[in-house]
Amino acid sequence: MNFLSAMAGINDGEFCKKFTKQGVDVITLGGFNLDLDTFKAGLENMGQDRKEFFTCPHHISEDIDEFIDTITDYNPSWKGKISVNLRASEAASYGVLYKNKQIDIFEINAHCRQKPMLEAGTGQALLTNTTLLEEMLEEVTTNSRKEVSVKIRANVENVDTLKIVELINSYNVDYLHVDAMNPGIDEADYDIINRISSNTDIHIIGNNSVTTREDYLKMIESGADSVSVARVALNGDINHIFQD
Numbered sequence: 001m002n003f004l005s006a007m008a009g010i011n012d013g014e015f016c017k018k019f020t021k022q023g024v025d026v027i028t029l030g031g032f033n034l035d036l037d038t039f040k041a042g043l044e045n046m047g048q049d050r051k052e053f054f055t056c057p058h059h060i061s062e063d064i065d066e067f068i069d070t071i072t073d074y075n076p077s078w079k080g081k082i083s084v085n086l087r088a089s090e091a092a093s094y095g096v097l098y099k100n101k102q103i104d105i106f107e108i109n110a111h112c113r114q115k116p117m118l119e120a121g122t123g124q125a126l127l128t129n130t131t132l133l134e135e136m137l138e139e140v141t142t143n144s145r146k147e148v149s150v151k152i153r154a155n156v157e158n159v160d161t162l163k164i165v166e167l168i169n170s171y172n173v174d175y176l177h178v179d180a181m182n183p184g185i186d187e188a189d190y191d192i193i194n195r196i197s198s199n200t201d202i203h204i205i206g207n208n209s210v211t212t213r214e215d216y217l218k219m220i221e222s223g224a225d226s227v228s229v230a231r232v233a234l235n236g237d238i239n240h241i242f243q244d
C-alpha cells in the first residue's frame, strides 16, 4: 500500500485530497495534539516556526471529521483509508477520537523529536519511556476499535530499535511505520528496514527520503510491505513514485 505520511500543520483535508488521485491508499492526517500537555507543546513549536494544527483538544474530533469530509467530497470514489497521527501525553487521551467513525487507523506518534514534544513526554520520548508506550498500546489496541499503527524513528541515540519492535510486536498492532532516518545522510537506512522485517510479521511501512520510483522499489526490496512519503508531497505531485 502507498501511504502519505504525517506533516503537522500541513496534512489537512484540503492539502491531502489531491493525493486520492495519485495512487495513495492511506492518507495520514495530522499530527494532532490530543491533550493539554501536547497542545501546549504544539504552541511552543509554533513559536519556533514549526507548523502545527492549532486545534484545541475540545474541537479536534469535529475538525478531523471536517478534514475527512473535504477528502471524500472531492473524490467520493476513493476507496482508501484515513489514518490520524496522534501525539498524547497519557494513554487516556486517545479516547477523545473513539467516536470518530470515519477514522480507519490510529497512529501512535513515537517519532516527533522537537524539544517541547519531548518535554511533554510524547513522540520520540516514548521510545525511552516504554512503560508509557505500553500503556498507550494497551489502551488503543483494546478500546479504539480502529486499526493501530505505531510510528517510530530508527537510529535514535540510546534506543535499541529492535527491542522497541519486539515490544510493539507483543501487542495487536496492524502497522509499524518506520522513519528509517540515517543521521547525517539524505538516504534511508535500508539495512534497518531489512533487520526489522526479519524480526516481525507486522506490516512495515518504510519511510524516509523516498523521492523516486527507484527509492520506492528499494524500500520494498529491503523488506517494507508499504512505503510512505512526506516532504516530496509538498510540491503536490507524487504520481511518479506510486504509479508504475
Ligand SMILES: Cc1cc2nc3c(=O)[nH]c(=O)nc-3n(C[C@H](O)[C@H](O)[C@H](O)COP(=O)(O)O)c2cc1C
Pocket (backbone or CB within 6 Å): 005, 006, 007, 008, 010, 030, 031, 032, 051, 085, 109, 111, 112, 151, 179, 207, 208, 209, 210, 228, 229, 230, 231, 232
Ligand atoms: C513539516 C513536517 C511536519 C511533520 N510532522 C510530523 C508529525 O506530526 N508526525 C509524524 O509522525 N511525522 C511528522 N513528520 C515526519 C514525516 O512524516 C516523515 O516521517 C519524514 O519527513 C521523513 O519522510 P520524508 O523523507 O518522505 O519526508 C513531519 C515532517 C515534516 C517535513
